Amino acid sequence: MRALVLAILVVGMGGLLLKAQTPPRCQEALAEHQSPRFRTAITNEGTLGMLNQFGNPPGWQWPPGVNQLFEGAIMVGIPPNQVSDGARVISGGSQQQLDRDFRCIWNVDTLAFTSDSIVYYTAYDDSNAQFPPLADDGPNAPLPIRVEQWSYSYAYPPNIGYLILKLIVTNIGADTLNNLLIGGYLDWDINNYATNTGMVYFETLNDPNIGHGRPFVLELVMQWDDSQPDPYLGVVPLSQNVFLASRIADNAEEIYPGSSSPFSEANKYGYMRHRRANDPFGDPWGPGDKSMVFGLGGGLNRGVPDRGFRLAPGEAATVGFAIVGGNGFQEFITNAVAALNKWFYDLGNPVILVGDDAVEEPSPTGLPETVVLMPNYPNPFNPVTNVEFGLRNAEWVTLRIYDLLGREVKTLVSERFPAGYHTVQWDGTDNHGQRVASGVYIYRLQVNGVVKSRKMVLLK
Structure with a gap:
């Protein structure tokens, strides 16, 4: 663990160089994460999965060798329709094209590659948005942000069932960004894509290993094959425990061209911002071709997110989430809790506890045994x-x-x-x-x- 902490500190110093001396623009590249349970690839332009110039990277393989992810991307946006992302766009393009807004400004650095863990760092901005390959329905202008991305995978139980992504989004513009959301899009094709289903899941836990034993809310968005329910794959928020919004999207109804609500820039922001009324109770569509969208914001109202981040010039927002897998529902939950545990203790970040009113509020109750x-x-x-x-x-x-x-x-x-x-x-x-x-x-x-x-x- 000591080597990992030192590596993260080096990243902090590297982050300084982004402003002190801008490195030359880098070409799109990927780096692979592996554990005994999964194999995946991240890029230096905010994408995961198969739809990019590399042709056929690992996507998300669970188990290794069996790909379950068609496409994945980071999304950052402000209302009503200015979204920076690497996810497919519909307005003016086909479903098989990426909206490649992000452009690498710091190539993938390997911070740790040991028998215990793999840690990568990269950074990108929105400068490609002024030259979009597709016609967005949002403003044809870059969002003034810099995204720094850390990714973590581990080689030994209980931490082999997830990948952690930590993002720091900085406002590099001259104006305040209001209601900024940070989230992602994952188009899973688990086993047989035509029979996929999923749900948004809530549970209040009291795990002695997290939050010093205080209750906390666990929220997950998960997907599986209804005809063969292994594996379960999905996302757990770490920096706030609960999403501002998350949903299982029916691709034919909410993503593809010709659907009633195609994946336009306005809908990308809307999906990150607004929950569907029936989402907490499961998939309203039934088995079919599915994907998931989730968003994280910066305000809490008695422990529940209620708004996006407000970033003045130079200010930054930090979010974290884990992409989680499990053979069976219970293993999926166990791996999600392990990711929260890793985030709270080893990566030095807080966990939102039941009844807390502020984003950063990890204070335990009672008196400590020592200083x-x-x-x-x-x-x-x-x-x-x-x-x-x-x-x-x-x-x-x-x-x-x-x-x-x-x-x-x-x-x-x-x-x-x-x-x-x-x-x-x-x-x-x-x-x-x-x-x-x-x-x-x-x-x-x-x-x-x-x-x-x-x-x-x-x-x-």
């Missing part, structure tokens, strides 16, 4: 991050930020705190109120002779 320093969230961050610590007893607490040379940057607190959990924000300024440079910083907690430190990454 606790939690991973900051979000991380990487811009412009503000939260540092949480826990005390068994009332103590004098000193919390300071240092750079990698050991120089003090800022004293966040130096005062007495009661027992319990406490959260302090750092806004990226020093002791003089000046904004500090992008980079890796150390936050150090000192309590009655106990000293604990962690690393954080500030990206601009």
Whole structure:
């Protein structure tokens, strides 16, 4: 795990280079993830699956050697119809063409390729949107965003049944982006595509390994072959636990040309934003050719997403989700929970718990057994991050930020705190109120002779 953390920190520094010195444009390329249960490929232009210039990459093979995915893509959009994505577009084109808005600005870097894990990093922007190969029904102009993408797969149980994707979307324009959604499209062809079905699934769990034992909502969108119900394949949101919206789409009715609601730019945004009334109860269409669409937003109303992200110039949003598989429903659920566990503990990101009102709210209940320093969230961050610590007893607490040379940057607190959990924000300024440079910083907690430190990454 130590090698993985170091690799992620290198990515943070690499992210700085995106602004400090723009690398030359790179050609579309792919990289493969493998585990004992699946094989797949990601690209440096926001796509998964088979519809691209490579002809026939692995798609999503479960088990390895048996492809179950026809097409997959990342989607980022603002209302009403400006969507950046690599998914097929219908207006002005055929169903077999990709809407290739994204263009690589950072080639696929291998951050870890060990016996334990594979980690890749890449970045892309929307500059291809001004030269679309297809006629979108949305504005013929780039969305001013930069997308940084991390992908993680693992070689040993219990983490072999999923691929994690972490996306940081930064507003690189001059105007605020309102109601921005980040999501994806997966056109599964599981076994016999003509008999596929699926559903959106909710469950409240109380797993002692996640969220310090507090209840949390598990939401999944899943698909399977109705005539041969193995495997189950789908997506679990990690950064918020619940989607802003997700649906099983009937391709003949909602995706293909000539359908009642084809996959136009406006409908791509609408599918990411609005749930169908009957979606939580399963597939309203019955067996057939299916796909899934999902969206993640930035606002919560008592633990339930209710709006998109609002990104001022220079601000970024972080989301994570896992593509999950399982032979049988129960294994699918088990692998989804394992992905949440990995996200929360090893990747240093929060999990939304039942009753929480804010996106980043991983605070456990009760008192810790000793002094606790939690991973900051979000991380990487811009412009503000939260540092949480826990005390068994009332103590004098000193919390300071240092750079990698050991120089003090800022004293966040130096005062007495009661027992319990406490959260302090750092806004990226020093002791003089000046904004500090992008980079890796150390936050150090000192309590009655106990000293604990962690690393954080500030990206601009």
